[in-house]
Amino acid sequence: MATVLAGNGAAAWGFRLSRVQCYPYYPITPSTACSEQISRWVHDGAMEAVTINAESEHSAASQIIAAGKSVRAGTATSSKGLLYMIEVLENAAGGGVPCGLFLGNRATGAPINIWADNSDAYAMRDSGVIQIFAADGQETLDSIIQGYRIAENLRVRLPFAVNLRGFTGTHAYEGVEIPRPEEVNRYLPPFVSLHPLFAPEKPVTYGAMLSAYPYRRHKRNQMAALSNACEITLKAGQEFAEKFGRSYGHFEWIGDKKADLVVALLGESASAGEVATRHLQGKKGIPGVALLKIRLFSPFPAKEIAQALHRAGTKALVVLDEGLHHGGVLPPLAQRLTTAIQLYLGGKGPKVASVIGGLGGSEVRQEHFQLMFNLADNIAEGNPYRPEPYWLDIEEDPIFVERENQVSPKLWRKWGEVWKKQQRKEKFCSPIPPDTNEIRIYSRAGQGAITSAVGFTGAGIQNGYQLLTVPAFGSERRGAIITTDTLLNFHNERRIRSFMRAWDVVILYDDTILYSPEHQVLDGLKEGGALLVNTSHLSVKKIREILNVGQKKVRVLTVPAEAVSERLGLKHINMAMLGALHKVYDKVPFEPAQGYYEKNVPRPREKSLEAIRLGFSETSDREIQRTRKESRLTVSQEFRDWRPEDHSQESWPSALEEVQLG
Amino acid sequence: MHPDLVLRIAGESGEGVITIGETLCKIAAREGIHIVTFRTFPAEIKGGACMIQVRLSERRIRYHGERLDFLICLNQEALDENLPDLKEDGVLLCEAECDLSGEPPGLTVYRVPFERIATREIGSRISKNIVVLGTLSHLLGLPKNKIEAFISQRFARKGKAVLDHNLDALQRGINFAEQHLDKKDSYKLPKGGEQKKLLMTGNEAIALGAAASGLKYFFGYPITPASEIMEWLAVHLPKVGGAVLQTEDEIAAICSVAGASWAGGRSMTSTSGPGLSLMSETIGLLSMAEIPAVIVDSQRGGPSTGMPTKTEQSDLLLALYGSHGDATRVVLAPISVSDCFRVTALAFALAEKYQLPVIVLVDQALSARLETVDPQLVERLPQGSRLCVEPGDGNQFARYRLTESEVSPAALPGTLGGEHMVTGMEHDELGNFACDEETHTAMTVKRFRKLAAIENDPLAQDLCVRWGDKEAEIGIVTWGSSAGPVEEAVAVAKNLGISAQAIVPKILNPLPHEELKAFLGKVKRVIVPELNFLGQLATLLRSTYRIPTIGLTKVKGVPLEPSEIVEKIVEASATLNVRSRKLYGRAG
Amino acid sequence: MYKVLFNRHIGPNPDSFLLPEPVLDVGDYGAISTKGLTSGHQGCTGCGMVTGTNQLLRALKLTGKHVVASIGTGCNEVITTQNTSCWGDVSVDHNNFPNTAATLSGNIAALKALAQAGAVSPKSTVNVGIAGDGGSYDIGLQALLAWIARGEDGVYVCLNNQAYMNTGIQGSGATPYGTNTSTTPFGKVIRGNQRTQQYILDLALAAGASYVAAACPLLHRDLMIKAQKAAAIEGPCVLEFYSVCPEGWKSDTDVFHEITELALETRSWILYEAERERSSNTVLFTLNYAPKKYLAISEYLKLQERFSGMRDFPEMVERAQEIIEARWFFWKPVLEANGIEWKEEARAS
């Protein structure tokens, strides 16, 4: 039975199930929630570990390294926090300390940017840490458990890091299977300290200073240990699959077995790639396509990947990097793949083109993958291509250029020949029909929209659907307008984690959002979709007027959620809105969902449940009556129409006589 | 023997003219004679012409009389001013030194050297009025002992010396008259009834009526001619446990009334036109917040400061419509002093029962005039009280609950469980602000239906006075103090052989439609005499009933005279057979 | 702030109101063999730090507990672990330069976790962090103060030789006024170190340390008593050792004794300790040494070439003296109670 967890929550479960004994932490967006969850468990006594409220990431890293010599230790961080750790993390690798890290990947700035890319993970490439890239919460949880298994292997004894893309991964709520602790215990044996510090009978010295000869020997051994991790990872994955039924290797091959065109990348962005790949697969005129989702980045499984590409007969490989290699020829992943192909396949390997995208929270969407496959196709046809990276979503330097004057003359002089020979092909770039249902909530920060969306996700998962909820996350103040998106996938056999941005339902938690010029709430709403507004005073007609809906086929519904909550004495309107959502969107049936809510709604439970029920029943697309608590005036039409008697209209036989005659 | 005696005493302010009149009235009232007085005030506090006219009658009267039977003048200026009003065969008592060169031949003249007697013989100019009294005692047959008793009562507090001084002056007056004046005319004090009468001014009647209706708190600001109400209450209201406060302005006065009334005490204020203008905003609040209050407006010449000491009936439209928005209120207009008393009581009854402001319109002439009233006045006063509840049921108290009767039960502050808001904003039943269309419509309807309910309330029945032949084709509609001259005029017209009838509604908002409709349905000409330029009642009648009216308006600062009305009646009777609307096209 | 109390008694003090029993004097232990630092280290001749560490480790080992030392990078680490280990019968965890206190913290957490798991007894081990003045006053200050603030149970020792010696004698936060170092050279315009030195024990006390003490290897009884007290007292305890450095101070290698004595007599190094009673937040200060005769600071400057420049500038010497007097003023109540003059004028004339 899957539980609804965000990526951070899944990571916390990973540490918890791995029986981490020492967990120092220092907060940094977007991975803080993992530490928060563990602190909560430890303070509640649900998890037995020593947490340390460190004053910096540097100290947190020092602490896992110190403690990691005696017990199982781990921490979570991101971005600059990781960079601050790297100084000491090398001591973990050099000192052979098998501690664990969870990284919510985030840009490293400057300019400061709190959103996702792989810059921080790329920055730690040379610190000797095992780097695993997970694509979702489930993989994160599983990878952390496997990570300790790999790291503590006697042939490895190195620190490891599990990476998950910030926000779209760390803050995406979805169904995660939490393995049973006793099964994990069988898979992951207790931590054994090879050279215990706390053994008076055998004093040890860690971190001694070495001169050149012992130093170079030590480093060679360290490299060998890291190389061993490659094999051990595969083994750990296989064993994990045997025990838990979910298999993980060095990489995942998605798409055609024989694939002329391959796009390679790390981590969560594969969700969108998967949708695009499946869309292109088997299409007329399109050769075999596949997505190479690489999981183990360090040590890089070069040989295995080269073999896979060779087996698939790949002609062109496009590598997406969500980070840079400043001053380098190619970005890190592209560089590693190029080297691998060159080393193991020589001239027989596919041609490799590099694409940089997804920086600083940029979306990597389905259409980007379509473009990349298109590019690969061009390369496979023998057309020239850029030796240096292409960029995604840079208007002045696009992948495909139709006309010369589209880009600057300077650029055209440089790449005009390439662009002339390459063309954007409709068969690659046709729009992908949505295959899922999607719901978008516009709310104000602090209104509890995420809680309700997560509740809805849980109810849906309980009813056997795959759901994913991704709240937009930023540096917004309380009261700013934020969005929360939920995706429903009815194809149980396929994992879809990527939004098409075609909304079946759009929900406004606050009717003032209707007036926001920055939020065009009708954008992306499907024909026949529904718009649900929390309002006590706007009529459906008025809303249609404000939005200028016109003849567009859109259902508009309203719910007086604020009045409902106020009546019940609830602070937030989210529970009433949750009920209303069920009324608007009936694919997650209301009756069975209530069973889930009974166990999971926030306190006070009874009132929340009542709010859900009232929200459901009070949602309507009719013109609403004014709802102003009990003081609402209920008076008869007759009463309202009463006016003082008009005596002037009566006839006066006597006094008026003269006037009429005149 | 004349059934009526119209007497005027004129002189300079400070000469004790009014004391003479009042003494005369007092003695006459004790004799059971009906009295109506009329007096003018100079704009100055001392100095300037002043006079008091007293009409003494055997029957019930509402008018102070048009032509004088008896004129007493204390100086030349007064003589020149007042002589034209004296009947051709009237009596003149004047200062001996006055020049009577243009004197009409038919007069009976008595000349007395009041000034000399007072200054030379008594040695005090201010006792001149007592000398006059002594002279009058002889001429009109006032019993000496009654005058002495009155003087004793009046000067007792000032010490024996003063009292003796005045008694001496009285005696000298009587002596002079007995020695030098031969009674040549037939005017005597009219015959009195068996019942002693009470003598009071309109203002006093209002104050007394308020006290009798349970007034507890009075807030006011001095203004002529309404100040006497506050002055009287300031002395007497604390005796019955009430309180009077002179506030900083009329706004504070009416606001304090609003507060005190909301807190449960019967409260009122009195003012004149300028004050009512200031109070207009709060009248809207009282109407909106449904708080009872009684406001007395003693009208004076306007607009603006106008003529503070002169009478006029020009605040009718302000009283009816003043304040922005659809503000409801009741407007009452008494027609005589005894009416002032009962109408004030009615004002409290209606205000409390229907929780709205009630405006009582009187005018300077009515406020200031002394009139005799029956002591039975205080019996069977109109009664009405506020519908109060003690909720205490735990629910939020709905102050403005919509009910069948349109009157929402109130909870006075201090009542358990009755916490509520009253507000000048449009509100829902709980008193919380609400400005949606439904609430505003419903609440406005609620407030106006109270007025409709008042029309049918037993308290508001029989508020029309009618005189004359019920079949007459000439009708007169008037209001307030103009009723007296109209009553006289109808009688005069009858003597002239013209049949006319009159109706005087004492309630002007809501109008007594049943009675007015019946009246207007009978008559063919409608004369509307009133003391303003615009013809404010006529305007109201024309707009309400779409009838043509013949206006009779006067803005001279003095009351209408019956002869003016008779003139209009004659004029109207001449047009009865002419079928043209042109004649009646002009308003007012 | 905390309430200040003074111990009337001046001298070594085995008693503590935080402990039920006084700690033992070194001589009271009888024959318990301890190792301290073993031979083979690469410390300079006349190094006070090695002596201090040695005395520290011996004192801790005397208590019968296992000692786990988390040590920071610096002379002390480099000279004892190069290709080998001179740490005798204690376990050593060297991690990095800035994170001595954080490493100490990690090891304390590990001990706690192991104790939770029932693997070891929490009282069986003393966790001690050892760093130099650079690692304590400068780069490691954040970690140190945070460790104190967290209130973890351990001992932190700052081996203060008043400059970065391992990297070639650069000025640190603990370098005294007027000192000539390679980054604060005695120039023609700027004459030596212009900063007034900081005092780590003041910072530690302000951050909430349970016990702080200043010691010098010359008075080894006092030092070892303090080390034992720090090991026994619950909560974060911070010790600071006066560590003579002939190389950095440019003094003769055989005047270890004289320099330390002059430091004490001129009061440029004050031996004291302070313990904190947490419930009432009272800190009891004990002065462990008061010179009979106050020597002028100029005497102290004589033996060390690092001060050679300032000797010729009376106003600088005067300033150095003022710094000392200002700090000594704190002890006025104790001195008066013991009939000792505290004023500057009272110094030998």
Added chain:
Amino acid sequence: MEELDRSCSYLSGISPVWCPGCGYYGILSALVEAFADLNLPTRELALISGIGCSSRLPYFVKAYGFHSIHGRGLPIAQGVKTANPDLTVVAVGGDGDGLAIGGGHLPHIARNNVDITYLLFNNAIYGMTKGQFSPTTTLFPITKTSPFGLAGEAINPSALAIVYGASFVARGFSVKKEHLKDLIIRGMRHRGFSFIEILSSCSSFNTTDMNVARIIKNLQMVPEDHNQEDEIEALRLATDKEKINLGVLVRNPRPTLGDKFQEARQKAKGKSPVTVETLLNQFA
């Protein structure tokens, strides 16, 4: 927690309509906490207000409330207290309400020493009408209706009240809630007219005059040894140009209007009971 609950029972449950960041929230909370501290029954509380942002306050408090017309809160409160002396009457109003349109009432209510507590919310702007200058605007002279600066000098409300002879004058600050609560309690305990000026920032239209940072920087509590009967010293404190003095400036008890009424009744009452009939006799 219990404390909070008790003061909450004085809230009507209607959510205030004030802007986010408005100082009036602090005043409301100080007021209900003062009620809770004094343990006043809600039924004996009467809150009277005029018009303005501050005058909306009675809606939010569970009590007998009267939201009247612009500037007239004080005379209405006078009427209420006169008619029912058992009520605890609190009048509230803003600087425009109390010092501009209703400014004429203040001296007389102070003179009469009506036993009410008057909270003057001084935010130095007309907030409800959205940003026109008020009688206390100084530092923020460019408003919607004074685009080229102000013509007049600002009024100092506390000084005015002292000069008018209010028997209790205090100045509070909406941010200093506990202090303000204490002032309100003292004002309500004072028998007679209690004038409390409450400085409060208008977060939407004037954050300059009542700038919280500026006031915090410049404020100073009235010295403990200040003689509250010394009106000259109080005036000096109220008009201090350097510092903003908070606290009780004047406390000078004297007979109230109610006392005067009672005295008048005693004096007017003769030996025999007075009825309408006896009143009638004087006209005989």
